[in-house]
């Protein structure tokens with residue numbers, strides 16, 4: 502019929518649809534969005550610890566993967582949004598469901614073209630509480646904030662496609678009261694003080710998952726050291742007061758912290774010999790009173806909620822290879838980060854005159870709990886729920902590391918270490934899955950390993966033969 506023909510779209514015309522409101526991870530249904538890829542975030546943050554107001558402006562460079570008449574960003578609803586624009590064009594928007602910022606661009610967005618989305622927002626950030634009841638996001642303390650995001654804290658302080666698969670480079674301009682230090686990822690570009698405020702500019706030039714970003718700020722002593730091959734290492738420790746009562750550290754704790762900082766170049770060298778060149782253009786450590794009860798491998802600057810033990814420093818630095826550069830694609834595969842970091846602790850000890858990895862494996866298999874205990878009944882690749890990702894049973898950590906040591910024993914060092922280096926080299930700056938690892942292990946070893954991985958990763962109970 503003629504009327505219908507008149508309505509038919511000409512060949513090759515845009516097919517406008519809305520981007521998905523989620524990236525589809527079963528553990529975090531609101532996390533991430535569909536319809537576009539972000540390449541860069543430029544975050545301009547002004548934080549006043551006295552009022553606790555965070556005033557932010559984000560410029561997000563993205564490329565639609567479909568013709569978009571609507572798309573979502575993730576931003577927690579304790580922020581009010583005062584402006585959204587795409588390029589020079591103001592966009593319509595609304596907030597819903599706790600962390601969805603729904604944007605209707607005009608004109609609509611064409612697949613394959615680059616756009617810059619501007620979001621101005623402000624509010625008093627609250628702490629994000631995880632399914633396991635741990636704290637993350639913009640976690641306020643006596644002199645600023647401890648900023649950590651694994652797995653879902655990033656929308657607690659900036660608008661983001663909070664999907665670990667959508668890595669991007671970052672610029673940070675973080676303004677804090679003069680005298681305070683703000684620590685973004687990557688290299689320090691400048692710190693400029695004007696009218697009682699200091700703006701700290703940092704640049705991270707490697708693709709980064711949003712859960713690895715930071716903007717920790719407060720009263721810090723910041724020092725810059727040099728690591729292997731001229732690598733700049735930024736170390737910061739909270740300098741406020743001298744005790745936990747003032748959210749600071751004692752003289753003895755600061756001495757221990759200095760020893761941890763001094764060990765970083767050697768740890769990076771040992772890990773580089775094991776797994777391949779250090780992945781990023783800077784490194785560092787931030788020691789603060791974060792009140793979260795854990796350390797986190799934020800990219801280039803691990804965040805320590807207190808003065809760490811040396812094995813924790815090794816663990817967080819190992820994550821720069823496994824977790825930060827080679828990142829999980831779905832959260833259930835957390836063992837690809839935690840098991841590899843724990844195994845790196847074992848290998849570091851083995852390579853520096855401590856116990857062998859096999860001795861540490863033997864100790865770890867002697868949990869002293871029966872086979873019916875959760876530590877044996879929850880295989881690493883089948884984490885049941887989001888609340889179990891970092892559970893006290895340490896399944897992704899210890900059993901993940903045991904899986905690697907058992908694999909080493911099975912295929913031999915001459916196949917195992919090149920395989921591990923290939924895993925890093927081939928997935929650097931990217932994302933990977935357990936299935937990818939199994940395929941690579943089989944390729945590199947020339948062995949069929951389904952039965953091995955079935956026992957270690959997918960079957961409840963303590964492995965007894967493999």
Ligand SMILES: [Zn+2]
Pocket residue numbers: 798816820838839842
């Ligand atoms: Zn870890």
